[in-house]
Amino acid sequence: MASYIKVTTTSNNSDWSVERNVYQDAKNKVSEIHEKEILEFSQTIQSAVVVTDFTEPLSHETEYPISTLNADEILIKNKAIGLNPVDWKCKKFKFGMYHFPWINGRESSGYVVKQHGEEKDLIDERVIVASTSYRDNRTSTFQEYTVMNKRLVWKLPSHITFEDGATIGVGLVTAGVVLLKSFQLDFTKRYRGESLLIWGGSTVVGMYLTQLAKILGLTVISIASKKNRDYLINEIGADIVIDRNNDLDTILKKIYADKRSIAFGVDCFSKETSLSVIDILGDKKNRIAKPAQFVGIVSHPKTSNQPNVIIKEIAIKQFHEDLDFGESFVKATSKFLETGLVKPIRTKVFEGDLGTVSKALDVLQKQGASGSKYVVSLKN
Ligand SMILES: NC(=O)c1ccc[n+]([C@@H]2O[C@H](COP(=O)([O-])OP(=O)(O)OC[C@H]3O[C@@H](n4cnc5c(N)ncnc54)[C@H](OP(=O)(O)O)[C@@H]3O)[C@@H](O)[C@H]2O)c1
Structure with missing residues (x-):
């Protein structure tokens, strides 16, 4: 990191311009040293x-x-x-x-x-x-x-x-690629009235997905363990958290207890839970006008067994292969991080x-x- 020189002057001269000059000299010296450091980064x-x-x-x-x-x-x-x-x-x-x-x-x-x-x-x-x-x-x-x-x-x-x-890093990028590339959503638009279901809402990807989805105006239904419920609602912004240890019928009942249209579903856990998400999206209680879209970030079936659910692919390499996309995603999410709309998630630090x-x-x-x-x- 930059070296910082603490400027102290022993001069009793109260003329501030003298102090300013001393300060400026020191600043120049810092730049000089710093410049030298940069030029001298020769470690191999x-x-x-x-x-x-x-x-x-x-x-x-x-x-x-x-x-x-x-x-x-x-x-x-x-x-x-x-x-x-x-x-x-x-x-x-x-x-x-x-x-x-x-x-x-x-x-x-x-x-x-x-x-x-x-x-x-x-x-x-x-x-x-x-x-x-x-x-x-x-x-x-x-x-x-x-x-x-x-x-x-x-x-x-x-x-x-x-x-x-x-x-x-990759948690935010994966979330972004799912929403912007797989589902073709757009940060300049709001999708109020539509919902996103996340199986594995307390995974790192699930938590960044929740935060970005809230910015897009989606209602987020998160399936996770009970112990993470308060954190997901109060800190991450999920609207509804359903205990993943319930059986699928109970989860279905809880999801559709209110009349709901779930346009998007993401599985962050396994092939088996992908099948559950596809079934939930395809359920007749889902009040969607057009087919729901599904992404499985771990594994998913090749084809959907539900006629009104479309399986979309995810390729996070689009972040670096499509440099314009990657750069625009960095720009948009930089603002979210600056303003606190997206917050870093909890850490376990070593x-x-x-x-x-x-x-x-x-x-x-x-x-x-x-x-x-x-x-x-x-x-x-
Ligand atoms: N395709 C891609 O490009 C891509 C990109 C990034 C990650 N991934 C993959 O996505 C998965 C998630 O990554 P991550 O780093 O976000 O994971 P992570 O945070 O390490 O996942 C841990 C979480 O898994 C949850 N979990 C455990 N069993 C579950 C179940 N049966 N149902 C739902 N959630 C369950 C736990 O939730 P609770 O504690 O609440 O139970 C825990 O919070 C990994 O397999 C990773 O390899 C894929």
């Missing part, structure tokens, strides 16, 4: 949490190469890293890693230490990272320094900590060095998350 190695093989324990390496930058790219020093269930699942179940060594980690927050070429306008900026290009390990976050396209980072608002910023990522992943695997995001806060 870093710490990283590396997968060396599916069957080997994660390796905490301290001399891993720092990636080089291409046009429009920036290098971010990570200060807090978010964990996802896929970060341990891909190793245990042997999928989604295409070479070794491999680096996982899809989100973080930190500050910019380097830009491509001569550009310097973003140096020192606090930013939020969402890495959807997981095949490009340079963008992974289980390392000290992550590469991102400069158009795809959020400036971290001053009221949000690095730890809270690290919850946002403090330490990068090696703490492996420990936190073990806890995530054993205990799971419940209405919160696991975050590693880097203290070195």
Whole structure:
């Protein structure tokens, strides 16, 4: 981060212009030192949490190469890293890693230490990272320094900590892609009178989905465990929370206790719960004028067994592949974060060095998350 020089003058001269000059000199000196720091970012190695093989324990390496930058790219020093269930699942179940060594980690927050070429306008900026290009390990976050396209980072608002910023990444992007790309909704419009049903409303994705859906004017019906009900209603903005431990008939009755039209449904949990959501959307009590739309972010049937439910695909890679979309999503949601319309979700924070990522992943695997995001806060 920038070095700050505390300006003190021993002069008794009360002429403020003298003090101003002293202050200005010091400011110039700060810029000089800072400029030097930027020019001198010549580090080539870093710490990283590396997968060396599916069957080997994660390796905490301290001399891993720092990636080089291409046009429009920036290098971010990570200060807090978010964990996802896929970060341990891909190793245990042997999928989604295409070479070794491999680096996982899809989100973080930190500050910019380097830009491509001569550009310097973003140096020192606090930013939020969402890495959807997981095949490009340079963008992974289980390392000290992550590469991102400069158009795809959020400036971290001053009221949000690095730890809270690290919850946002892929959860917010997935929610956005579901609403804006899969369902073709639009932040400039309001969809009052229509509802969104989320199975797994207390998942990270479900909580960001709820917040964005409320901005769009939708009524949100969230299926989650009872213990998260108050948090989802009071802090996240869900309108109705139904205990996921009820049987499906009871859930159906509760959903349609009021005359309701559910235009959109999202499953954030499994193929089985996807089928339940499709059945709920297709129920004859659903007062929809046109077919309901469904997205399953984990797994879903290829075709719908309900004639009035359409299954839509989701591809979060659209965030980085369609750069104009990604950038416009970052711009829109930056305003939501600035104004508090979207709030970072609850965290479970682990403090330490990068090696703490492996420990936190073990806890995530054993205990799971419940209405919160696991975050590693880097203290070195
Ligand atoms: N397709 C994509 O692009 C994409 C993108 C992001 C994530 N994903 C996938 O989406 C899933 C969710 O990710 P995440 O990070 O948001 O998850 P997460 O926060 O780690 O999920 C934990 C939550 O799962 C809930 N849960 C457990 N059993 C449930 C059930 N039977 N029904 C409903 N909810 C249940 C728990 O809710 P309670 O504590 O309230 O019971 C808990 O809050 C993961 O499988 C992830 O890999 C896919």
